[in-house]
Amino acid sequence: MGIRIKGSGRYVPEKILTNDDLERMVDTSDEWIVSRTGIRERHLAAEGETTSDMAAKAAQKALENAGITADALDLILVSTVTPDHIFPSTAALVQRKIGAPKCPCFDQEAACSGLLYAFNTAYGLMASPLGYKRVLVIGAEKMSSLVDWTDRSTCVLFGDAAAAFVLENDGNPETKDFYVAGEIGADGEWADILCVPAGGSACPASHRSVDEKLHFLKMGGPKTFHMAVLAMTNACRAVLAKSGVSKDDIAWAVPHQANRRIIDAVAERLDMHDKVYLNVDRYGNTSSASIGICLDELNQSGRLKQGDLVLAASFGAGLTWASMLIRW
Numbered sequence: 001m002g003i004r005i006k007g008s009g010r011y012v013p014e015k016i017l018t019n020d021d022l023e024r025m026v027d028t029s030d031e032w033i034v035s036r037t038g039i040r041e042r043h044l045a046a047e048g049e050t051t052s053d054m055a056a057k058a059a060q061k062a063l064e065n066a067g068i069t070a071d072a073l074d075l076i077l078v079s080t081v082t083p084d085h086i087f088p089s090t091a092a093l094v095q096r097k098i099g100a101p102k103c104p105c106f107d108q109e110a111a112c113s114g115l116l117y118a119f120n121t122a123y124g125l126m127a128s129p130l131g132y133k134r135v136l137v138i139g140a141e142k143m144s145s146l147v148d149w150t151d152r153s154t155c156v157l158f159g160d161a162a163a164a165f166v167l168e169n170d171g172n173p174e175t176k177d178f179y180v181a182g183e184i185g186a187d188g189e190w191a192d193i194l195c196v197p198a199g200g201s202a203c204p205a206s207h208r209s210v211d212e213k214l215h216f217l218k219m220g221g222p223k224t225f226h227m228a229v230l231a232m233t234n235a236c237r238a239v240l241a242k243s244g245v246s247k248d249d250i251a252w253a254v255p256h257q258a259n260r261r262i263i264d265a266v267a268e269r270l271d272m273h274d275k276v277y278l279n280v281d282r283y284g285n286t287s288s289a290s291i292g293i294c295l296d297e298l299n300q301s302g303r304l305k306q307g308d309l310v311l312a313a314s315f316g317a318g319l320t321w322a323s324m325l326i327r328w
């Protein structure tokens with residue numbers, strides 16, 4: 001078909017919160033955070049800076065990198081668990097901010113697996129009778145808006161960021177698609193181990209919901225860790241089997257950056273340590289922006305060459321998981 005990743009871009013807010021800063025906020029230590037998670041610092045959105053602001057900045061960079069202007073877009077898809085509002089969609093706000101008149105847009109939510117889910121959705125829509133030619137796919141999160149800054153078991157883990165990609169169908173049957181193989185999955189039986197209890201229809205905002213801190217993220221850490229290792233390993237194996245590609249032919253393995261120990265455990269099971277890209281130390285867990293930030297860092301630093309095979313894998317609330325083999 002000729003569907004390629006034509007450009008990428010990222011936006012990371014300026015403000016940095018270090019482990020030392022966190023030591024002054026909750027009962028934790030740099031030693032605990034680094035040894036249990038690999039995280040050294042994370043970036044936080046400025047006061048008043050929203051998910052759509054970050055998404056629009058990443059989008060501008062992806063458009064520049066692709067060499068196209070926003071008016072050429074046929075669709076905008078934003079993956080986020082931290083939308084500016086319940087509605088309108090964050091994608092609609094991005095459309096307005098980047099000036100992409102009339103193009104359809106919507107948000108997609110699969111938590112930390114969201115960007116890979118969104119790539120699957122975009123690719124499917126481009127290959128469908130709708131025949132979109134240029135699609136902007138964004139993973140953007142203001143996780144700091146969901147974090148209880150008094151809960152040491154979660155506040156050390158997350159950060160804010162956005163990453164964006166322009167997919168383009170050049171209509172040339174000789175061009176190989178970026179999409180080689182994919183696997184997405186979910187198991188709603190585990191929906192409760194990672195959730196934000198209030199703010200939706202199950203528990204609309206009330207004095208009680210605020211008093212009980214139900215608008216903040218709650219997580220069963222150890223169980224999530226265990227499920228993450230299993231699901232990401234299995235999803236990677238499934239994609240390698242589907243594609244018939246040997247792991248030796250993979251240029252980069254790009255896992256969701258939630259915890260260095262999860263990444264190491266998956267890499268060990270797949271025997272792929274030497275291929276793994278890591279930046280969790282600098283950003284923490286940026287949910288659906290995480291894999292996108294990695295891909296853009298690799299792209300902009302010239303470490304991704306056209307035709308390179310990249311194995312990406314993710315895991316998140318839902319529970320959801322996803323893996324994708326990408327040809328750059």
Ligand code: UT7
Binds near residue numbers: 220
């Ligand atoms: O994006 C996908 C979703 N999220 C994830 O993938 C996260 C998955 N889970 C994890 O990464 C890990 O479970 C955590 C990093 C969250 C926690 O690490 P752990 O090794 O599973 O620790 P734990 O929850 O079993 O806690 C061990 C101890 C506890 O103390 P006690 O009960 O043994 O006395 C905690 O209270 O560590 C304590 N603890 C802390 N101590 C210092 C928990 N958080 C902290 C902290 N600083 N920040």
